[in-house]
Amino acid sequence: MVIREGDTIAAVATAPGECGIGIVRISGPEAIGIADRVFRSVSGRTLKELPGRRMNYGYIFSPDDGEKIDEVLVVAMKAPHTYTREDIVEVHCHGGNVAVRKILETVLSMGARLAQPGEFTKRAFLNGRIDLSQAEAVMDIISSKSEMGLKTAVSQLEGGLSKQLDGIKDKLLYIMSRIEASIDFPEHDIEEVTRDDLIQETRSAIHMVERLLSTSSTGKIVREGLSTAIIGKPNVGKSSLLNALLRENRAIVTEIPGTTRDVIEEYVNLRGVPLKLVDTAGIRQTDDLVESIGVEKTREYLESADLVLLMLDAGRPLSEEDRIIIDIIEGKRVIVLINKTDLEIRLEIDEIKKRFQERPVIYMSLAQGTGLDVLEDTIYKMVFSDEIRTGDAVMVTRVRHVDCLKRAKKSLSDAAAAMLNKLPVDLVSIDIKAALEALGEITGDNITEEIIDRIFHDFCIGK
Ligand SMILES: Nc1nc2c(ncn2[C@@H]2O[C@H](COP(=O)(O)OP(=O)(O)OP(=O)(O)O)[C@@H](O)[C@H]2O)c(=O)[nH]1
Ligand SMILES: [Mg+2]
Known part of the structure:
Protein backbone atom coordinates (compact mmCIF):
# COMPACT_ATOMS: atom_id res chain seq x y z
CA MET A 1 0.00 0.00 0.00
CA VAL A 2 1.47 3.32 -1.09
CA ILE A 3 0.01 6.43 0.48
CA ARG A 4 0.81 9.43 -1.68
CA GLU A 5 1.89 12.47 0.25
CA GLY A 6 -0.51 15.18 -0.80
CA ASP A 7 -1.43 18.58 0.54
CA THR A 8 -4.42 19.02 2.82
CA ILE A 9 -7.74 19.71 1.13
CA ALA A 10 -11.07 20.96 2.42
CA ALA A 11 -14.59 21.42 1.08
CA VAL A 12 -18.20 21.63 2.13
CA ALA A 13 -19.65 18.12 1.82
CA THR A 14 -23.33 19.01 2.23
CA ALA A 15 -25.68 20.68 -0.24
CA PRO A 16 -26.13 24.45 -0.05
CA GLY A 17 -29.28 25.98 1.39
CA GLU A 18 -31.06 26.16 4.72
CA CYS A 19 -31.00 22.79 6.46
CA GLY A 20 -30.27 21.11 9.79
CA ILE A 21 -26.56 20.53 9.58
CA GLY A 22 -23.67 21.33 7.27
CA ILE A 23 -20.42 19.41 7.08
CA VAL A 24 -16.95 20.73 6.27
CA ARG A 25 -14.58 17.94 5.39
CA ILE A 26 -10.78 18.13 5.64
CA SER A 27 -8.35 15.47 4.38
CA GLY A 28 -4.57 15.27 4.33
CA PRO A 29 -1.52 15.16 6.59
CA GLU A 30 -2.36 18.51 8.22
CA ALA A 31 -6.10 17.85 8.69
CA ILE A 32 -5.99 17.31 12.45
CA GLY A 33 -3.43 20.05 13.07
CA ILE A 34 -5.48 22.60 11.14
CA ALA A 35 -8.70 21.62 12.92
CA ASP A 36 -7.00 21.91 16.32
CA ARG A 37 -6.09 25.52 15.59
CA VAL A 38 -9.75 26.54 15.16
CA PHE A 39 -11.66 24.05 17.35
CA ARG A 40 -12.02 24.19 21.15
CA SER A 41 -13.65 21.13 22.67
CA VAL A 42 -15.61 21.66 25.89
CA SER A 43 -13.34 19.07 27.51
CA GLY A 44 -10.38 21.34 26.82
CA ARG A 45 -8.47 18.57 25.05
CA THR A 46 -7.24 18.79 21.47
CA LEU A 47 -8.23 16.42 18.69
CA LYS A 48 -4.69 15.05 18.74
CA GLU A 49 -5.18 14.05 22.37
CA LEU A 50 -8.81 12.91 22.06
CA PRO A 51 -9.63 9.40 20.83
CA GLY A 52 -10.44 9.28 17.12
CA ARG A 53 -13.76 8.38 15.48
CA ARG A 54 -15.80 10.02 18.21
CA MET A 55 -17.93 13.12 18.05
CA ASN A 56 -16.44 15.92 20.10
CA TYR A 57 -18.62 18.78 21.19
CA GLY A 58 -17.29 22.33 21.13
CA TYR A 59 -16.91 25.54 19.14
CA ILE A 60 -15.11 26.81 16.08
CA PHE A 61 -13.33 30.10 16.74
CA SER A 62 -12.08 32.71 14.34
CA PRO A 63 -8.27 32.78 14.59
CA ASP A 64 -8.25 36.55 13.81
CA ASP A 65 -10.38 37.90 16.64
CA GLY A 66 -11.12 34.85 18.78
CA GLU A 67 -14.88 35.20 18.08
CA LYS A 68 -17.06 32.10 18.23
CA ILE A 69 -18.24 31.15 14.73
CA ASP A 70 -20.54 28.21 15.51
CA GLU A 71 -21.34 25.43 17.94
CA VAL A 72 -20.15 22.17 16.38
CA LEU A 73 -19.49 18.45 16.63
CA VAL A 74 -16.11 17.41 15.28
CA VAL A 75 -14.85 13.95 14.42
CA ALA A 76 -11.23 13.12 13.60
CA MET A 77 -10.29 9.90 11.77
CA LYS A 78 -6.68 8.78 11.61
CA ALA A 79 -5.12 7.34 8.46
CA PRO A 80 -5.13 4.77 6.97
CA HIS A 81 -8.61 3.45 7.77
CA THR A 82 -10.51 6.39 6.32
CA TYR A 83 -12.33 7.29 3.10
CA THR A 84 -9.19 8.76 1.53
CA ARG A 85 -6.67 6.73 3.57
CA GLU A 86 -5.41 10.06 4.85
CA ASP A 87 -6.23 11.80 8.15
CA ILE A 88 -9.76 13.18 7.89
CA VAL A 89 -11.62 15.68 10.05
CA GLU A 90 -15.30 16.45 9.66
CA VAL A 91 -16.80 19.53 11.25
CA HIS A 92 -20.57 19.20 11.69
CA CYS A 93 -21.97 22.67 12.15
CA HIS A 94 -25.40 24.22 11.70
CA GLY A 95 -26.76 24.20 8.17
CA GLY A 96 -27.41 27.26 6.04
CA ASN A 97 -24.95 29.14 3.96
CA VAL A 98 -23.17 31.44 6.40
CA ALA A 99 -21.84 29.16 9.15
CA VAL A 100 -20.66 26.52 6.72
CA ARG A 101 -18.95 29.03 4.43
CA LYS A 102 -17.31 30.85 7.33
CA ILE A 103 -15.89 27.62 8.77
CA LEU A 104 -14.57 26.58 5.35
CA GLU A 105 -12.91 29.99 4.92
CA THR A 106 -11.33 29.68 8.36
CA VAL A 107 -9.97 26.23 7.59
CA LEU A 108 -8.59 27.46 4.26
CA SER A 109 -6.91 30.41 5.98
CA MET A 110 -5.10 27.88 8.21
CA GLY A 111 -3.39 26.31 5.19
CA ALA A 112 -5.84 23.86 3.64
CA ARG A 113 -6.52 24.09 -0.09
CA LEU A 114 -10.04 24.09 -1.56
CA ALA A 115 -10.70 20.59 -2.90
CA GLN A 116 -11.51 20.07 -6.54
CA PRO A 117 -14.68 18.18 -7.49
CA GLY A 118 -14.34 14.53 -6.49
CA GLU A 119 -10.87 15.02 -5.03
CA PHE A 120 -11.60 13.06 -1.85
CA THR A 121 -12.69 10.06 -3.91
CA LYS A 122 -9.77 10.57 -6.30
CA ARG A 123 -7.43 10.26 -3.33
CA ALA A 124 -9.24 7.08 -2.25
CA PHE A 125 -8.48 5.72 -5.72
CA LEU A 126 -4.90 6.98 -5.96
CA ASN A 127 -4.18 5.62 -2.49
CA GLY A 128 -5.46 2.21 -3.56
CA ARG A 129 -8.51 1.92 -1.31
CA ILE A 130 -10.92 1.53 -4.23
CA ASP A 131 -10.46 0.94 -7.94
CA LEU A 132 -11.69 3.29 -10.64
CA SER A 133 -14.99 1.49 -11.28
CA GLN A 134 -15.74 1.71 -7.56
CA ALA A 135 -14.92 5.44 -7.56
CA GLU A 136 -17.35 5.91 -10.43
CA ALA A 137 -19.95 3.96 -8.46
CA VAL A 138 -19.71 6.52 -5.64
CA MET A 139 -20.84 9.23 -8.05
CA ASP A 140 -23.54 6.96 -9.46
CA ILE A 141 -24.95 6.41 -5.97
CA ILE A 142 -25.16 10.15 -5.42
CA SER A 143 -26.85 10.81 -8.75
CA SER A 144 -28.97 7.65 -8.90
CA LYS A 145 -32.46 8.19 -10.20
CA SER A 146 -34.23 5.05 -9.04
CA GLU A 147 -33.89 2.23 -6.55
CA MET A 148 -32.65 -0.01 -9.33
CA GLY A 149 -29.93 2.54 -10.17
CA LEU A 150 -28.94 2.72 -6.53
CA LYS A 151 -28.80 -1.06 -6.17
CA THR A 152 -26.60 -1.43 -9.24
CA ALA A 153 -24.25 1.34 -8.11
CA VAL A 154 -23.92 -0.10 -4.59
CA SER A 155 -23.08 -3.50 -6.07
CA GLN A 156 -20.43 -1.84 -8.24
CA LEU A 157 -19.02 -0.01 -5.21
CA GLU A 158 -18.78 -3.32 -3.37
CA GLY A 159 -16.62 -4.54 -6.23
CA GLY A 160 -19.24 -6.55 -8.12
CA LEU A 161 -18.01 -5.46 -11.54
CA SER A 162 -14.35 -5.58 -10.48
CA LYS A 163 -14.75 -9.21 -9.39
CA GLN A 164 -16.23 -10.24 -12.71
CA LEU A 165 -13.39 -8.47 -14.50
CA ASP A 166 -10.86 -10.20 -12.24
CA GLY A 167 -12.29 -13.55 -13.37
CA ILE A 168 -11.66 -12.63 -17.01
CA LYS A 169 -8.22 -11.18 -16.30
CA ASP A 170 -7.18 -14.37 -14.44
CA LYS A 171 -8.12 -16.39 -17.48
CA LEU A 172 -6.09 -14.14 -19.75
CA LEU A 173 -3.08 -14.27 -17.45
CA TYR A 174 -3.29 -18.07 -17.56
CA ILE A 175 -3.35 -17.97 -21.37
CA MET A 176 -0.36 -15.60 -21.36
CA SER A 177 1.64 -17.90 -19.10
CA ARG A 178 0.93 -20.90 -21.34
CA ILE A 179 1.97 -18.92 -24.42
CA GLU A 180 5.14 -17.71 -22.77
CA ALA A 181 6.02 -21.26 -21.76
CA SER A 182 5.63 -22.44 -25.35
CA ILE A 183 7.89 -19.68 -26.66
CA ASP A 184 10.72 -21.69 -25.10
CA PHE A 185 10.06 -24.57 -27.48
CA PRO A 186 12.66 -24.86 -30.23
CA GLU A 187 10.17 -24.61 -33.12
CA HIS A 188 8.88 -21.42 -31.57
CA ASP A 189 5.26 -22.44 -31.88
CA ILE A 190 2.44 -23.74 -29.76
CA GLU A 191 1.87 -27.47 -29.60
CA GLU A 192 -1.33 -28.78 -31.14
CA VAL A 193 -2.96 -29.84 -27.85
CA THR A 194 -2.02 -26.60 -26.15
CA ARG A 195 -3.34 -24.61 -29.07
CA ASP A 196 -6.78 -26.24 -28.91
CA ASP A 197 -6.91 -25.70 -25.20
CA LEU A 198 -5.92 -22.03 -25.52
CA ILE A 199 -8.47 -21.41 -28.25
CA GLN A 200 -11.14 -22.84 -25.91
CA GLU A 201 -9.94 -20.62 -23.07
CA THR A 202 -9.92 -17.53 -25.28
CA ARG A 203 -13.44 -18.25 -26.51
CA SER A 204 -14.63 -18.66 -22.97
CA ALA A 205 -13.08 -15.25 -22.11
CA ILE A 206 -14.85 -13.71 -25.12
CA HIS A 207 -18.10 -15.20 -23.86
CA MET A 208 -17.56 -13.62 -20.43
CA VAL A 209 -16.93 -10.20 -22.01
CA GLU A 210 -20.04 -10.60 -24.17
CA ARG A 211 -22.15 -11.41 -21.13
CA LEU A 212 -21.10 -8.15 -19.51
CA LEU A 213 -21.70 -6.22 -22.72
CA SER A 214 -25.20 -7.68 -22.99
CA THR A 215 -26.18 -5.87 -19.78
CA SER A 216 -25.08 -2.48 -21.05
CA SER A 217 -28.25 -1.20 -22.70
CA THR A 218 -30.24 -1.91 -19.55
CA GLY A 219 -27.35 -0.62 -17.47
CA LYS A 220 -27.34 2.70 -19.28
CA ILE A 221 -31.08 3.11 -18.72
CA VAL A 222 -30.76 2.22 -15.05
CA ARG A 223 -28.08 4.90 -14.62
CA GLU A 224 -29.34 7.66 -16.89
CA GLY A 225 -33.03 6.93 -17.31
CA LEU A 226 -34.97 5.87 -20.39
CA ARG A 389 -34.99 -9.46 -14.23
CA THR A 390 -34.15 -12.60 -12.29
CA GLY A 391 -31.26 -11.12 -10.36
CA ASP A 392 -27.66 -10.88 -11.58
CA ALA A 393 -27.13 -7.39 -10.23
CA VAL A 394 -23.85 -6.72 -12.03
CA MET A 395 -24.57 -4.41 -14.94
CA VAL A 396 -22.34 -2.32 -17.13
CA THR A 397 -23.71 1.20 -16.81
CA ARG A 398 -21.12 3.52 -18.33
CA VAL A 399 -20.18 4.23 -21.92
CA ARG A 400 -16.53 4.27 -20.86
CA HIS A 401 -16.77 0.68 -19.65
CA VAL A 402 -18.63 -0.43 -22.76
CA ASP A 403 -15.87 1.05 -24.90
CA CYS A 404 -13.17 -0.82 -22.95
CA LEU A 405 -15.10 -4.11 -23.12
CA LYS A 406 -15.59 -3.76 -26.87
CA ARG A 407 -11.87 -3.21 -27.36
CA ALA A 408 -11.10 -6.24 -25.19
CA LYS A 409 -13.51 -8.35 -27.21
CA LYS A 410 -11.93 -7.24 -30.49
CA SER A 411 -8.42 -8.10 -29.27
CA LEU A 412 -9.56 -11.49 -27.99
CA SER A 413 -11.26 -12.31 -31.30
CA ASP A 414 -8.02 -11.36 -33.08
CA ALA A 415 -6.08 -13.63 -30.70
CA ALA A 416 -8.41 -16.56 -31.33
CA ALA A 417 -8.17 -16.05 -35.10
CA ALA A 418 -4.36 -15.84 -34.93
CA MET A 419 -4.21 -19.14 -33.03
CA LEU A 420 -6.58 -20.84 -35.46
CA ASN A 421 -4.45 -19.65 -38.38
CA LYS A 422 -1.31 -20.84 -36.61
CA LEU A 423 0.29 -17.42 -36.65
CA PRO A 424 3.43 -16.91 -34.55
CA VAL A 425 2.80 -16.91 -30.81
CA ASP A 426 4.22 -13.42 -30.33
CA LEU A 427 1.29 -12.04 -32.32
CA VAL A 428 -1.19 -13.89 -30.14
CA SER A 429 0.43 -12.58 -27.03
CA ILE A 430 0.22 -8.98 -28.28
CA ASP A 431 -3.55 -9.35 -28.67
CA ILE A 432 -4.03 -10.95 -25.27
CA LYS A 433 -1.98 -8.17 -23.68
CA ALA A 434 -4.11 -5.54 -25.43
CA ALA A 435 -7.26 -7.20 -24.07
CA LEU A 436 -5.81 -7.21 -20.56
CA GLU A 437 -4.98 -3.53 -20.87
CA ALA A 438 -8.47 -2.63 -22.09
CA LEU A 439 -10.05 -4.46 -19.13
CA GLY A 440 -7.54 -2.83 -16.79
CA GLU A 441 -8.68 0.61 -17.91
CA ILE A 442 -12.10 -0.03 -16.37
CA THR A 443 -10.63 -0.60 -12.93
CA GLY A 444 -7.88 1.98 -13.54
CA ASP A 445 -4.89 -0.41 -13.33
CA ASN A 446 -3.14 1.38 -16.15
CA ILE A 447 -4.62 4.67 -17.04
CA THR A 448 -3.35 8.12 -17.91
CA GLU A 449 -3.54 11.16 -15.65
CA GLU A 450 -5.66 12.85 -18.29
CA ILE A 451 -8.39 10.19 -18.23
CA ILE A 452 -8.40 10.19 -14.43
CA ASP A 453 -8.86 13.97 -14.38
CA ARG A 454 -11.68 13.74 -16.90
CA ILE A 455 -13.52 11.15 -14.83
CA PHE A 456 -13.29 13.03 -11.55
CA HIS A 457 -14.15 16.33 -13.17
CA ASP A 458 -17.82 15.24 -13.24
CA PHE A 459 -17.94 14.60 -9.49
CA CYS A 460 -19.51 16.93 -6.99
CA ILE A 461 -17.53 19.12 -4.63
CA GLY A 462 -16.89 17.61 -1.21
CA LYS A 463 -16.99 13.97 -2.37
N1 LIG B 1 -63.11 11.05 -22.93
C1 LIG B 1 -61.81 11.11 -22.62
N2 LIG B 1 -61.19 12.30 -22.54
C2 LIG B 1 -59.88 12.30 -22.23
C3 LIG B 1 -59.14 11.12 -21.99
N3 LIG B 1 -57.86 11.47 -21.73
C4 LIG B 1 -57.81 12.81 -21.77
N4 LIG B 1 -59.01 13.33 -22.07
C5 LIG B 1 -59.37 14.74 -22.23
O1 LIG B 1 -58.82 15.22 -23.46
C6 LIG B 1 -58.50 16.61 -23.34
C7 LIG B 1 -57.08 16.86 -23.76
O2 LIG B 1 -56.20 16.26 -22.85
P1 LIG B 1 -54.66 16.70 -22.72
O3 LIG B 1 -54.02 15.72 -21.80
O4 LIG B 1 -54.57 18.13 -22.41
O5 LIG B 1 -54.20 16.44 -24.22
P2 LIG B 1 -52.81 16.80 -24.91
O6 LIG B 1 -52.52 15.71 -25.87
O7 LIG B 1 -51.78 17.07 -23.88
O8 LIG B 1 -53.15 18.11 -25.72
P3 LIG B 1 -52.18 19.29 -26.23
O9 LIG B 1 -51.36 19.72 -25.08
O10 LIG B 1 -53.15 20.31 -26.67
O11 LIG B 1 -51.38 18.74 -27.34
C8 LIG B 1 -58.81 16.99 -21.90
O12 LIG B 1 -60.05 17.60 -21.84
C9 LIG B 1 -58.79 15.66 -21.18
O13 LIG B 1 -59.60 15.67 -20.03
C10 LIG B 1 -59.86 9.88 -22.09
O14 LIG B 1 -59.31 8.78 -21.91
N5 LIG B 1 -61.18 9.94 -22.41
MG1 LIG C 1 -50.67 18.71 -23.51
Missing part, protein backbone atom coordinates in the same frame (compact mmCIF):
# COMPACT_ATOMS: atom_id res chain seq x y z
CA SER A 227 -35.63 8.96 -22.42
CA THR A 228 -39.28 8.64 -23.40
CA ALA A 229 -41.27 11.09 -25.52
CA ILE A 230 -45.08 11.21 -25.59
CA ILE A 231 -46.03 12.21 -29.12
CA GLY A 232 -49.39 12.82 -30.75
CA LYS A 233 -51.61 15.40 -32.34
CA PRO A 234 -53.16 18.06 -30.10
CA ASN A 235 -55.80 17.04 -27.54
CA VAL A 236 -55.25 13.26 -27.62
CA GLY A 237 -54.35 13.13 -23.90
CA LYS A 238 -50.52 13.38 -23.78
CA SER A 239 -50.42 15.65 -20.75
CA SER A 240 -53.07 13.52 -19.06
CA LEU A 241 -50.70 10.55 -19.45
CA LEU A 242 -47.75 12.44 -17.98
CA ASN A 243 -49.87 13.39 -14.99
CA ALA A 244 -51.15 9.84 -14.58
CA LEU A 245 -47.65 8.34 -14.62
CA LEU A 246 -46.35 11.03 -12.26
CA ARG A 247 -49.44 10.67 -10.08
CA GLU A 248 -49.70 14.43 -9.81
CA ASN A 249 -51.15 17.28 -11.83
CA ARG A 250 -47.90 18.52 -13.28
CA ALA A 251 -49.03 19.56 -16.78
CA ILE A 252 -52.06 21.64 -17.65
CA VAL A 253 -54.86 19.59 -19.18
CA THR A 254 -57.77 21.25 -20.98
CA GLU A 255 -60.16 20.39 -23.76
CA ILE A 256 -58.53 23.10 -25.91
CA PRO A 257 -56.18 21.64 -28.56
CA GLY A 258 -52.72 23.22 -28.31
CA THR A 259 -52.72 23.47 -24.50
CA THR A 260 -49.12 22.31 -24.08
CA ARG A 261 -46.91 24.71 -25.96
CA ASP A 262 -43.52 23.92 -24.51
CA VAL A 263 -41.77 20.67 -23.74
CA ILE A 264 -42.22 19.40 -20.16
CA GLU A 265 -39.59 17.02 -18.79
CA GLU A 266 -40.01 14.96 -15.60
CA TYR A 267 -38.44 11.85 -14.06
CA VAL A 268 -40.93 9.08 -13.35
CA ASN A 269 -40.01 6.00 -11.36
CA LEU A 270 -41.66 3.10 -13.13
CA ARG A 271 -41.21 -0.06 -11.04
CA GLY A 272 -37.63 0.92 -10.40
CA VAL A 273 -36.93 2.01 -13.98
CA PRO A 274 -36.22 5.73 -14.22
CA LEU A 275 -38.12 7.24 -17.15
CA LYS A 276 -37.11 10.66 -18.35
CA LEU A 277 -40.59 11.44 -19.57
CA VAL A 278 -41.16 14.26 -22.02
CA ASP A 279 -44.62 15.68 -22.68
CA THR A 280 -44.60 17.58 -25.92
CA ALA A 281 -46.65 20.12 -27.79
CA GLY A 282 -49.11 18.30 -30.05
CA ILE A 283 -47.72 18.18 -33.58
CA ARG A 284 -49.78 20.16 -36.12
CA GLN A 285 -49.40 22.95 -38.63
CA THR A 286 -49.92 26.20 -36.79
CA ASP A 287 -49.60 29.94 -37.32
CA ASP A 288 -49.16 30.59 -33.62
CA LEU A 289 -45.49 31.49 -33.08
CA VAL A 290 -45.15 30.06 -29.54
CA GLU A 291 -46.85 26.84 -30.50
CA SER A 292 -44.82 26.40 -33.67
CA ILE A 293 -41.58 26.73 -31.67
CA GLY A 294 -42.96 24.05 -29.33
CA VAL A 295 -43.69 21.79 -32.29
CA GLU A 296 -40.13 22.32 -33.57
CA LYS A 297 -38.76 21.39 -30.14
CA THR A 298 -40.93 18.27 -30.15
CA ARG A 299 -39.23 17.15 -33.33
CA GLU A 300 -35.81 17.69 -31.72
CA TYR A 301 -36.74 15.65 -28.63
CA LEU A 302 -38.02 12.93 -30.87
CA GLU A 303 -34.56 12.58 -32.38
CA SER A 304 -32.90 11.76 -29.05
CA ALA A 305 -35.71 9.69 -27.51
CA ASP A 306 -34.99 6.03 -26.65
CA LEU A 307 -38.70 5.26 -26.67
CA VAL A 308 -41.69 6.97 -28.28
CA LEU A 309 -45.20 6.69 -26.89
CA LEU A 310 -47.41 7.44 -29.88
CA MET A 311 -50.83 8.52 -28.71
CA LEU A 312 -53.93 8.30 -30.87
CA ASP A 313 -57.52 9.28 -30.16
CA ALA A 314 -59.97 6.35 -30.31
CA GLY A 315 -62.88 8.74 -30.74
CA ARG A 316 -61.66 10.35 -33.97
CA PRO A 317 -60.69 8.90 -37.36
CA LEU A 318 -57.02 9.10 -38.36
CA SER A 319 -56.28 12.62 -39.52
CA GLU A 320 -53.58 14.09 -41.72
CA GLU A 321 -51.76 15.15 -38.53
CA ASP A 322 -51.69 11.55 -37.26
CA ARG A 323 -50.28 10.35 -40.56
CA ILE A 324 -47.52 12.98 -40.54
CA ILE A 325 -46.55 11.93 -37.01
CA ILE A 326 -46.57 8.24 -37.93
CA ASP A 327 -44.13 9.03 -40.73
CA ILE A 328 -41.86 11.10 -38.49
CA ILE A 329 -41.44 8.30 -35.93
CA GLU A 330 -40.54 5.70 -38.53
CA GLY A 331 -37.64 3.58 -37.27
CA LYS A 332 -37.96 4.53 -33.61
CA ARG A 333 -38.80 2.20 -30.74
CA VAL A 334 -42.55 2.80 -30.41
CA ILE A 335 -45.44 1.82 -28.18
CA VAL A 336 -48.82 2.78 -29.68
CA LEU A 337 -51.38 4.06 -27.19
CA ILE A 338 -54.99 4.25 -28.24
CA ASN A 339 -56.53 6.60 -25.70
CA LYS A 340 -60.13 7.64 -25.03
CA THR A 341 -61.52 4.13 -25.53
CA ASP A 342 -64.42 5.23 -23.35
CA LEU A 343 -65.74 7.17 -26.36
CA GLU A 344 -67.47 5.69 -29.37
CA ILE A 345 -64.68 4.17 -31.50
CA ARG A 346 -64.08 6.05 -34.74
CA LEU A 347 -60.37 5.31 -35.18
CA GLU A 348 -59.34 2.84 -37.90
CA ILE A 349 -57.91 0.35 -35.40
CA ASP A 350 -57.33 -2.40 -37.97
CA GLU A 351 -55.22 -0.10 -40.10
CA ILE A 352 -53.16 0.93 -37.06
CA LYS A 353 -52.59 -2.69 -36.05
CA LYS A 354 -51.46 -3.55 -39.54
CA ARG A 355 -49.13 -0.58 -39.71
CA PHE A 356 -47.59 -1.36 -36.31
CA GLN A 357 -47.60 -5.14 -36.55
CA GLU A 358 -44.44 -5.74 -34.54
CA ARG A 359 -45.06 -3.03 -32.01
CA PRO A 360 -47.19 -3.17 -28.86
CA VAL A 361 -50.61 -1.50 -29.22
CA ILE A 362 -52.27 -0.65 -25.92
CA TYR A 363 -55.86 0.45 -25.36
CA MET A 364 -56.41 2.95 -22.63
CA SER A 365 -58.80 5.46 -21.19
CA LEU A 366 -57.08 7.99 -19.03
CA ALA A 367 -60.50 9.35 -18.11
CA GLN A 368 -61.38 5.98 -16.58
CA GLY A 369 -57.82 5.13 -15.50
CA THR A 370 -57.54 1.95 -17.60
CA GLY A 371 -54.56 0.67 -19.56
CA LEU A 372 -51.85 2.28 -17.43
CA ASP A 373 -50.80 -0.99 -15.79
CA VAL A 374 -50.43 -2.65 -19.19
CA LEU A 375 -48.27 0.26 -20.35
CA GLU A 376 -46.06 0.05 -17.25
CA ASP A 377 -45.69 -3.68 -17.71
CA THR A 378 -44.79 -3.35 -21.38
CA ILE A 379 -42.09 -0.73 -20.72
CA TYR A 380 -40.64 -2.76 -17.85
CA LYS A 381 -40.38 -5.87 -20.01
CA MET A 382 -38.84 -3.88 -22.85
CA VAL A 383 -36.06 -2.63 -20.58
CA PHE A 384 -35.32 -5.78 -18.62
CA SER A 385 -34.59 -9.00 -20.38
CA ASP A 386 -35.58 -12.18 -18.51
CA GLU A 387 -32.04 -12.80 -17.40
CA ILE A 388 -31.57 -9.39 -15.86
